[in-house]
């Protein structure tokens with residue numbers, strides 16, 4: 001069957017037997033799950049991936065493309081990596097950008113489902129749909145960018161490569177899969193790939209899909225590109241996401257020293273406004289993007305040097321700076337660069353190190369050098385994590401598992417939900433976000449729940465949970481599920497007056513379907529329920545939908561008014577579940593389960 005916008009099938013590759021199966025995807029499935037995170041979740045459910053250990057050969061690792069990839073739409077060159085997370089043992093969907101998404105789709109499929117384990121450390125080649133496994137030669141232990149460079153030299157520049165670094169090879173539970181300096185970062189997809197004995201995946205192809213109404217799509221894409229450089233994205237273009245540092249600091253929302261404080265005295269030293277004064281800066285773009293939110297800073301503080309530069313995002317600054325008490329911008333930039341090269345998620349790296357630093361501060365862990373504010377200690381810990389040496393072997397497990405090893409009630413201040421380290425949004429200062437963290441299927445996550453937007457609006461009092469919070473958190477979570485399935489960059493979201501309406505228009509032009517905004521709203525909720533079904537099959541329990549005890553029991557040192565009410569959060573979680581049509585304690589209704597099983 002031919003489809004506009006899609007190839008209409010995925011490739012299932014068994015790495016052990018080296019068998020490739022081409023499996024058709026019907027219109028009903030594509031229309032419901034779209035692509036990216038949605039399609040990836042559906043394929044994991046088909047594989048019954050929830051019941052396997054995430055690092056076992058039977059585990060499935062899905063690379064899902066989307067109907068928009070390869071189109072002229074700005075920010076559409078993205079792919080999703082979906083699997084069971086080795087960090088949370090729940091569903092994990094991470095997104096990354098650029099040439100790999102376009103070449104992967106042009107290699108002739110809508111998704112790749114990888115199962116089994118290659119017999120030796122290998123590179124998977126997909127050349128216009130033809131599959132081959134090459135033994136890794138000289139790549140073991142190489143960093144992510146070096147791996148890409150070496151493989152492109154060997155194979156040719158028309159190949160696009162996604163790879164893991166030493167962290168993925170050593171099965172660090174929060175290792176990334178990286179491509180062109182971008183990372184499918186959270187949740188440990190890199191360890192899943194490492195467990196499959198895959199160092200890299202290289203793709204190229206010439207199989208372009210066609211669009212239902214190419215002329216109108218081009219006209220719409222031009223208009224969207226113009227709007228994408230308007231005031232709604234100015235923040236990302238001018239300073240990038242790191243512009244949050246000073247704003248969050250003012251609101252006591254900048255997690256500091258493992259969430260002991262919500263503001264950091266040296267925040268201005270790490271803010272892009274300061275970094276830009278003495279460093280060479282540069283801006284870069286994902287493929288097919290008109291916004292260009294990526295800001296790079298030279299590692300050295302010398303405007304005359306033409307040395308290395310590092311991409312800096314708010315999450316890197318927060319996690320490797322204030323969270324670990326680090327004031328020195330050079331230390332944060334270098335730590336960020338180390339994480340990129342090793343293939344480590346910066347949020348979980350910083351979160352787990354900060355947790356260990358607090359354990360040392362409290363006398364629960366005898367690693368005297370691991371102190372808040374010590375740059376050398378930060379770098380040393382990152383090296384040890386990637387190599388899984390000494391204390392690094394425990395740190396590589398993430399803060400929840402490490403708390404199990406440290407014991408003595410340290411779980412109360414391990415900065416995680418469902419095992420995923422909390423990103424740079426202090427839950428006590430942003431309480432709708434706190435609800436979003438607690439219920440998130442991926443764990444504590446600002447990309448799958450944009451509830452912080454509600455906190456920053458006039459709609460709620462951000463320092464108190466309110467009854468409206470449940471519905472508002474659902475609104476942002478559903479919107480994110482749709483954006484991650486279409487896939488469009490979230491930094492575009494402010495550009496749409498009515499996102500669902502425009503998304504329906506886009507899909508009509510791409511696919512020719514008579515899709516409506518209400519259908520897309522229902523699909524978005526269905527995708528969130530599909531993720532929940534995965535988690536239920538993986539052993540989810542209602543008790544997981546909560547926050548670490550610290551956030552209920554301790555106020556911020558620098559904002560003594562602010563705690564989260566445990567009873568109010570529990571009440572709102574019940575409302576959230578009911579509004580989703582789930583049972584009060586968060587299981588799917590039997591009708592929802594039947595519907596998902598029939599897909």
Ligand code: SF4
Nearest residue numbers: 286289291292293489
């Ligand atoms: S806005 Fe930033 S993250 Fe989004 S596609 Fe553009 S460069 Fe990439």
